[in-house]
Amino acid sequence: xxxxxxxxxxxxxxxxxxxxxxxxxxxxxxxxxxxxxxxxxxxxxxxxxxxxxxxxxxxxxxxxxxxxxxxxxxxxxxxxxxxxxxxxxxxxxxxxxxxxxxxxxxxxxxxxxxxxxxxxxxxxxxxxxxxxxxxxxxxxxxxxxxxxxxxxxxxxxxxxxxxxxxxxxxxxxxxxxxxxxxxxxxxxxxxxxxxxxxxxxxxxxxxxxxxxxxxxxxxxxxxxxxxxxxxxxxxxxxxxxxxxxxxxxxxxxxxxxxxxxxxxxxxxxxxxxxxxxxxxxxxxxxxxxxxxxxxxxxxxxxxxxxxxxxxxxxxxxxxxxxxxxxxxxxxxxxxxxxxxxxxxxxxxxxxxxxxxxxxxxxxxxxxxxxxxxxxxxxxxxxxxxxxxxxxxxxxxxxxxxxxxxxxxxxxxxxxxxxxxxxxxxxxxxxxxxxxxx
Amino acid sequence: xxxxxxxxxxxxxxxxxxxxxxxxxxxxxxxxxxxxxxxxxxxxxxxxxxxxxxxxxxxxxxxxxxxxxxxxxxxxxxxxxxxxxxxxxxxxxxxxxxxxxxxxxxxxxxxxxxxxxxxxxxxxxxxxxxxxxxxxxxxxxxxxxxxxxxxxxxxxxxxxxxxxxxxxxxxxxxxxxxxxxxxxxxxxxxxxxxxxxxxxxxxxxxxxxxxxxxxxxxxxxxxxxxxxxxxxxxxxxxxxxxxxxxxxxxxxxxxxxxxxxxxxxxxxxxxxxxxxxxxxxxxxxxxxxxxxxxxxxxxxxxxxxxxxxxxxxxxxxxxxxxxxxxxxxxxxxxxxxxxxxxxxxxxxxxxxxxxxxxxxxxxxxxxxxxxxxxxxxxxxxxxxxxxxxxxxxxxxxxxxxxxxxxxxxxxxxxxxxxxxxxxxxxxxxxxxxxxxx
Numbered sequence: 001x002x003x004x005x006x007x008x009x010x011x012x013x014x015x016x017x018x019x020x021x022x023x024x025x026x027x028x029x030x031x032x033x034x035x036x037x038x039x040x041x042x043x044x045x046x047x048x049x050x051x052x053x054x055x056x057x058x059x060x061x062x063x064x065x066x067x068x069x070x071x072x073x074x075x076x077x078x079x080x081x082x083x084x085x086x087x088x089x090x091x092x093x094x095x096x097x098x099x100x101x102x103x104x105x106x107x108x109x110x111x112x113x114x115x116x117x118x119x120x121x122x123x124x125x126x127x128x129x130x131x132x133x134x135x136x137x138x139x140x141x142x143x144x145x146x147x148x149x150x151x152x153x154x155x156x157x158x159x160x161x162x163x164x165x166x167x168x169x170x171x172x173x174x175x176x177x178x179x180x181x182x183x184x185x186x187x188x189x190x191x192x193x194x195x196x197x198x199x200x201x202x203x204x205x206x207x208x209x210x211x212x213x214x215x216x217x218x219x220x221x222x223x224x225x226x227x228x229x230x231x232x233x234x235x236x237x238x239x240x241x242x243x244x245x246x247x248x249x250x251x252x253x254x255x256x257x258x259x260x261x262x263x264x265x266x267x268x269x270x271x272x273x274x275x276x277x278x279x280x281x282x283x284x285x286x287x288x289x290x291x292x293x294x295x296x297x298x299x300x301x302x303x304x305x306x307x308x309x310x311x312x313x314x315x316x317x318x319x320x321x322x323x324x325x326x327x328x329x330x331x332x333x334x335x336x337x338x339x340x341x342x343x344x345x346x347x348x349x350x351x352x353x354x355x356x357x358x359x360x361x362x363x364x365x366x367x368x369x370x371x372x373x374x375x376x377x378x379x380x381x382x383x384x385x386x387x388x389x390x391x392x393x394x395x396x397x398x399x400x401x402x403x404x405x406x407x408x409x410x411x412x413x414x415x416x417x418x419x420x421x422x423x424x425x426x427x428x429x430x431x432x433x434x435x436x437x
Numbered sequence: 438x439x440x441x442x443x444x445x446x447x448x449x450x451x452x453x454x455x456x457x458x459x460x461x462x463x464x465x466x467x468x469x470x471x472x473x474x475x476x477x478x479x480x481x482x483x484x485x486x487x488x489x490x491x492x493x494x495x496x497x498x499x500x501x502x503x504x505x506x507x508x509x510x511x512x513x514x515x516x517x518x519x520x521x522x523x524x525x526x527x528x529x530x531x532x533x534x535x536x537x538x539x540x541x542x543x544x545x546x547x548x549x550x551x552x553x554x555x556x557x558x559x560x561x562x563x564x565x566x567x568x569x570x571x572x573x574x575x576x577x578x579x580x581x582x583x584x585x586x587x588x589x590x591x592x593x594x595x596x597x598x599x600x601x602x603x604x605x606x607x608x609x610x611x612x613x614x615x616x617x618x619x620x621x622x623x624x625x626x627x628x629x630x631x632x633x634x635x636x637x638x639x640x641x642x643x644x645x646x647x648x649x650x651x652x653x654x655x656x657x658x659x660x661x662x663x664x665x666x667x668x669x670x671x672x673x674x675x676x677x678x679x680x681x682x683x684x685x686x687x688x689x690x691x692x693x694x695x696x697x698x699x700x701x702x703x704x705x706x707x708x709x710x711x712x713x714x715x716x717x718x719x720x721x722x723x724x725x726x727x728x729x730x731x732x733x734x735x736x737x738x739x740x741x742x743x744x745x746x747x748x749x750x751x752x753x754x755x756x757x758x759x760x761x762x763x764x765x766x767x768x769x770x771x772x773x774x775x776x777x778x779x780x781x782x783x784x785x786x787x788x789x790x791x792x793x794x795x796x797x798x799x800x801x802x803x804x805x806x807x808x809x810x811x812x813x814x815x816x817x818x819x820x821x822x823x824x825x826x827x828x829x830x831x832x833x834x835x836x837x838x839x840x841x842x843x844x845x846x847x848x849x850x851x852x853x854x855x856x857x858x859x860x861x862x863x864x865x866x867x868x869x870x871x872x873x874x
Contacts, residue, residue, distance in 0.1 A: 046813075106816055137817060139779030143754050174775035178753055256777050256808030310759065313750035313773065315838055316615050317580050322747065325762050336750065338611035340693050342576030369806060371693030376483075379543055380574060401752055 003035065003055070011037070011047060012054040019047070020058065075120045077280045078216055081127040083165040085222055087215075088156055089114065090134040090149060092172025094200040094211045117204035118212055124219070129160055138172025138179070138199075143305035143405050146182035150303045153183070157191055166194045166222030168215065173199035173261065176232060177251050181402040182305065184230040184248035184426045189299050194222055196231045196245070201259050210235050210259045217243035217273040217282070224284040229426075231270055235259040245271035247288065249399045249428035252369065265370060266394045266430065295425055306408035308332065311401040313367055314343045320351045332361035332404050332417075335389075336397045341366055341373030345380050349387055356388030361417060363390045363404065365397040372430070390418055393429050403428070440472065445495040448474070450488050457495065458482070475535075512557045514717045515653055518564040520602040522659055524652075525593055526551065527571040527586060529609025531637040531648045554641040555649055561656070566597055575609025575616070575636075580742035580842050583619035587740045590620070594628055603631045603659030605652065610636035610698065613669060614688050618839040619742065621667040621685035621863045626736050631659055633668045633682070638696050647672050647696045654680035654710040654719070661721040666863075668707055672696040682708035684725065686836045686865035689806065702807060703831045703867065732862055743845035745769065748838040750804055751780045757788045769798035769841050769854075772826075773834045778803055778810030782817050786824055793825030798854065800827050800841065802834040809867070827855055830866045840865070 003009065003023045011019045021037035034046045089095050095114050096106055115121050115130060133152040134145070153167060171179060180197045187195050196218045200211035218233040230248035237260050246262060247270045255261040264270075268288040275282055308331040312323075327333050333355070337343050341364040343352075355362055364384065366373050372394030375385035385391065392400050400421070407417045424431055440446065440460045448456045458474035471483045526532050534545050545551050552558050552567060570589040571582070590604060608616060617634045624632050633655045637648035655670040667685035674697050683699060684707045692698040701707075705725040712719055745768040749760070764770050770792070774780050778801040780789075792799055801821065803810050809831030812822040822828065829837050837858070844854045861868055 137779075137815070139775050139817060140781045140783050141753055142781060142784070145753075174779050175753055253776065253805050254807055256803045256805045256810065258808065261805065261808070305754075307754050307756070309754065311750060311752040313748060315748040315835075316578055316582075316612055317742075317744050317746065317838075317842065319744070322763070325765065326759070328762065338576050339690065342574075342611050344577045344579060346577050347579070366693045368690050368693045368698065370691055371695065371698070373693065378574070380576060398752075401754075405754065 008058040009037070010056045010058055011052055012056075013047065013051050014053045019045070021045070075123060075212075075216070077275075077282065078120050078123065079220060079223055079282065081124055081165065081219065081223055083163045084127050084129060084160065085124075085166050085168060085219055086129045086131070086156060086160050086164055087168045087170065088153060089130070089132045089170045090138070090172070091136040092138050092170065092174075092176075092199055093203050094170045094172075094198065094214075095132075095135065096137075096203045097205040114204065117209070118215060120212070120216055120219070131156055136172075138175040141172075141175050141179065143182075143307060143402075146179055146305055146402070147303050149179060150183055150186050153187065153195065154190055164193060166196065166225075167191070168218050168222070169195065169197045170215075171197050171199050173201060173234075173253055177253055177262070178398055178402055180230055180232050180246075180248035180251060181399045181428070182406070184428070185298075185403060185406055186301060186303055187230050188228045188426060189301065192228045194225055194227065194229055194231060196222060196233050197248070198233050201235075201257060201261060210240075213240045214243065217245075220273055220282040221245050221271060221284055225271070225286070227289075229270070232262055233273075234262040236269070236272065241275040241277065243273040244269040245273065247427050249426055250396070252396060252398065254369075265396050266372065267427070295423065298420075298425060301406070301410055304409035305402070305405040306331070307405075308408055309334065309401060309404045311397060312336065313397075314338060316344065318344065318348065320347055323348055323351050324354075327355055327360060330360070331408055332363065334363045334365055334392075334397060334400045334404060336365050336367045337373065338367060340371075340377055340381060341375070341384070341389075341391050342378070342380055343384070345383055349383060352384065352389060353387045359414065361390070361404075361414065362388060363392050363400060363421065365392050365395060365400050367397070369396075390422065392421065395429050399428050440492070446474070447493045447495055448484060448489055449491040450484070451490045456482070456484070512560060512649075512653070514712075514719065515557050515560060516657060516660055516719065518561055518602065518656065518660055520600045521564050521566060521597065522561075522603050522605060522656055523566045523568070523593060523597050523601060524605045524607065525586075525590060526567070526569045526607045527575070527609070528573040529575050529607065529611075529613075529636055530640050531607045531609075531635065531651075532569075532572065533574075533640045534642040535640055551641060554646070555652060557649070557653055557656070568593055573609070575612040578609075578612050578616065580619075580744060580839075583616055583742055583839070584740050586616060587620055587623050590624065590632065591627055601630060603633065603662075604628070605655050605659070606632065606634045607652075608634050608636050610638060610671075610690055614690055614699070614833075615835055615839055617667055617669050617683075617685035617688060618836045618865070619843070621865070622735075622840060622843055623738060623740055624667050625665045625863060626738065629665045631662055631664065631666055631668060633659060633670050634685070635670050638672075638694060638698060647677075650677045651680065654682075657710055657719040658682050658708060658721055662708070662723070664726075666707070669699055670710075671699040673706070673709065678712040678714065680710040681706040682710065684864050686863055687833070689833060689835065691806075702833050703809065704864070732860065735857075735862060738843070738847055741846035742839070742842040743768070744842075745845055746771065746838060746841045748834060749773065750834075751775060753781065755781065755785065757784055760785055760788050761791075764792055764797060767797070768845055769800065771800045771802055771829075771834060771837045771841060773804040774801050774810065775804060777808075777814055777818060778812070778821070778826075778828050779815070779817055780821070782820055786820060789821065789826060790824045796851065798827070798841075798851065799825060800829050800837060800858065802829050802832060802837050804834070806833075827859065829858065832866050836865050 021039040024036040202209040204211035232246040236242045236244040250267040254263040271286045313336040373391045375391040458476040461473040639646040641648035669683040673679045673681035687704040691700040708723045750773040810828045812828040844857045848854045
């Protein structure tokens, strides 16, 4: 059967599975033995021709306008904004589209192209301000981009602060938790309104995109929360009716492709947003108020992140030479150990002692992701502590890395750096006086 | 109040919390302002003296024998073994005890000391064989220890194979998923009975230890499953009544301290074991039969793991020089990228091209833990693919690292290594012919 590009077909596969989707252009990446189709849920899939048992063309009855209506069914229930919201775009999937020629996702070329995909814009447009500050996929961000985003956020806040209720930063999801963490240690000292990072796992021109609903949820949160802080707003389930507001230092991308990829780690989400199907309304429930800056001492922290920190995940074959090499010319290392903060002490205790005796800073987090590290429970941990390793409690590795980049540029003495990193500044460390073994 | 070591007290803290526990010896690690107590649930905690509002001594009525009875309430319901089970001990918390002087956990000195802690031993002892092959905490294991454990397992199997139903390997939890993965690629080709790795998060001399119940669940699994394969058996909830049998290549330690720390990643657990409180019996339910070796081609794989592989977690500040340095003198690198398998291409695309052009192998997994990588979805991914990066689908980073260590020692040509690593050998890669975008 001769398949037409962009037409819809139903494919019955030999193993019994049936699939319905739109045929995509052949690319240089798929060979002649496979077809790429876009499923109704927005996924692209490749199917092998030899697995196909039967193909039927689908005559499409639904018009394009109706499709847009469908993706927009919750927009009419969004609440009128109490005051203005500033949306700053930095790029990422949320500001990108599918390139029909290759099937790949690329950056969108203009703000108009993006806004067009967000139907709520037309309802709220007199209250929404949209500015592009950067146009980059977040995997390419480096610590200097965190500086840039922080400075631009403060600059745009100054420009628009009259009657401003909150700021949304749209961002690629890959390193969004690194950026949210970087902003968390700076922004709440300077701005008294919430700053919410929002991404999407599917580009906003797809009917299945989570971009619209994530943005709507972030707007509803800003509308009902009058405190400060840096947050991440994303789907908390694969349905379109549940969203989590994560504290900026307690969140991590935990799945490469699902809509509910972001999870709060070692803490409750800051808030939950539910769309009530019966009442046709959004509900915001605050669960956790932990990320309010605790320490006024850091009011004048300067927006500068060091490139002299490395984040090193331990693995069983790690040799003494390897550890020495990764720390060469660097001032500090975050070691992502096993369990409660272990590395192979037979191989690495001596080089760690050497590093700390040379004045380098060695910190420990855990590669289990959940839970914390501890220097007391096992003898091997005590040996590491005695060698000068600083155990970072239940701080996430990525947050530890970001915080250390900031600390190196802000504090001169080793003791000051360690004091800052170990202090719970914005809720990134659990505040128990109880140490669990 | 003058507190006596090893005596039990109830502490009421200023913030309202009450705690009951046994006072531990002061160590050089806790200062004069805090007290370490062992709670009834086996946790050690440190409390600040200034937080204590009131202290009451508890007169202990329960005798030691009664305490042992209490921790043993499910033992009478364990089923009689159909045939023998061989338990090989390699060390770890499951074979360790609390040192009363310091409160730290140390390796136990003799097998008798360990067996004493497992009450089911007396019911099943004519069917259980116990041998110590190693006595090491698993954080110190290197790839050569995987070789040693694999060879010893085969050797002990030969010695005891008459009427043998399964093998249990007790192991420290920190790197248990690395070892289970290493054994998975070797053992099922040589042994037709199940091999189950079992650890514990609390040492077996504590009343709260999960060692006993994890071992009982592993024995019940072996008793009811007559296939082959390498598995991990651990608690699947914080209660004592639910256990997961994980496929050896689909499991990861996902919490540093909880009993239910081990989770199956990108797959269902192989089986679930439930203890039915009403019927007083164990139930084994097989959920997933995916880890049967698919490929007889690898029957004669040799038990040798290379030290020329590195596992490198990407972070935003990673420089060109850093990547070059970590790959120095190495043959292959597993890059743990962001999302679907990204790194900063502005900085790293050129050095990656250089590495692959020098004949080095560059593989990509994801630091999101859940989900897989993909070379098609984004333009940046395609650039990496074109630079020679091999994307490892939904294989876990740790498994990719272990498999590659094995592949380097077994295959000479680059193409053969890549073919092996990309092939689903024992269920470590999802077998869909559908590629999700």
